[in-house]
Amino acid sequence: MSSFAPDSIVLNRKLPLWYQVSQSLRASILGRSTADPLRLPTEERLAEHYGVSVLTMRQALKELEDEGLITRHRRRGTFIEPDATRGAPVRLLGSVDAIVAQQSGMTAELLEHGRVPVPAEFAEHFPDLTEAVTYHRLRSDEKTGEPTNHARNYVRPELAARFDPQELVRRPMTKVLRDVVGADISRITDTVEARLADPATARLLRVPLLSPILHYTGITYDSAGRVLDVAVIHYRGDRFAFSVTLDAT
Incomplete structure (x- = not known):
């Protein structure tokens, strides 16, 4: 066999x-x-x-x-296990390969993309920019078609110009920046917090209004400390868990 x-x-x-x-x-x-x-x-x-x-x-x-x-x-x-549940813990440990692994096993639909003013909450990460290119995607379980999370990325315009937006239907942003654009990714800083689903998130994820969700922010840096991408992802609270592994060695 x-x-x-x-x-x-x-x-x-x-x-x-x-x-x-x-x-x-x-x-x-x-x-x-x-x-x-x-x-x-x-x-x-x-x-x-x-x-x-x-x-x-x-x-x-x-x-x-x-x-x-x-x-x-x-x-x-x-x-x-052919019928294994595809929902997975969100784990904050890692290499870029680990981050990419978290995003596998899902299908993605590109809802919109284009230039937007840098949001005030992220202005400190893009001090040299007034605009960024945003990509909004809905990810679903590839087997059931059930929405699992929706993600919005804010990417430096010079990097966005170097890839086709449809690449994001086939692979995660981290992989596109690293493997397609050839970006110098040094580290990714993750923050996860509990929130309640607002009307837009509830509609996209097909959950009741004010349902618990996990609000994730990931900031991708190059080796010079410059921010390349800010990702904001809302995960369904009934499909994901928050887990941290600490290496004591």
């Missing part, structure tokens, strides 16, 4: 390896084709693929098993 082939990543040794591996494998699973095999390679082969120990690989697989994405059977192997 053939096995599912996960993508490869370059690991950041400053972050927990099990976490990076679990997020990469998670992104591969959620982005798989329906024709891909459901059986995963053995722990040993996966550990070799990612360049980590079997113990680290086991910890990464336990994370995915707890999330319901895979099932593990003694002597039979590890299998992708």
Whole structure:
């Protein structure tokens, strides 16, 4: 029986390896084709693929098993759960690959885009700009079609001019800036807070007015400390959880 082939990543040794591996494998699973095999390679082969120990690989697989994405059977192997729930915790730990992994497993609809004045709340992040290019997208579960979050990005105009807006239907903004534009992404600062759904968010996410939502702000910097992109995302409170992992080593 053939096995599912996960993508490869370059690991950041400053972050927990099990976490990076679990997020990469998670992104591969959620982005798989329906024709891909459901059986995963053995722990040993996966550990070799990612360049980590079997113990680290086991910890990464336990994370995915707890999330319901895979099932593990003694002597039979590890299998992708075809009907796994696609909702996922919002985790603040990370590499750019980890951020991209959080955005996998969803479809996206580009609702609008264009130049707008820099919002007053973000003026400090764009001190040299009066306008930014905004992109508003609605993301949905790729299996059920149920809305999960809506995102609005504010991007520097010179970067926005270097990619087709339709790229955002196929891949996350972080990946577009890094892989299509070739932007020098150094770090992303995340902030998550609890809020209540306003009328526009309630309509887009198909939830009752004043339902709990997670309000996320992500600020992307280059190595010179310049802000490239500010993302504001509203997640459905019944589909996502807030989780923080601290590395004590």
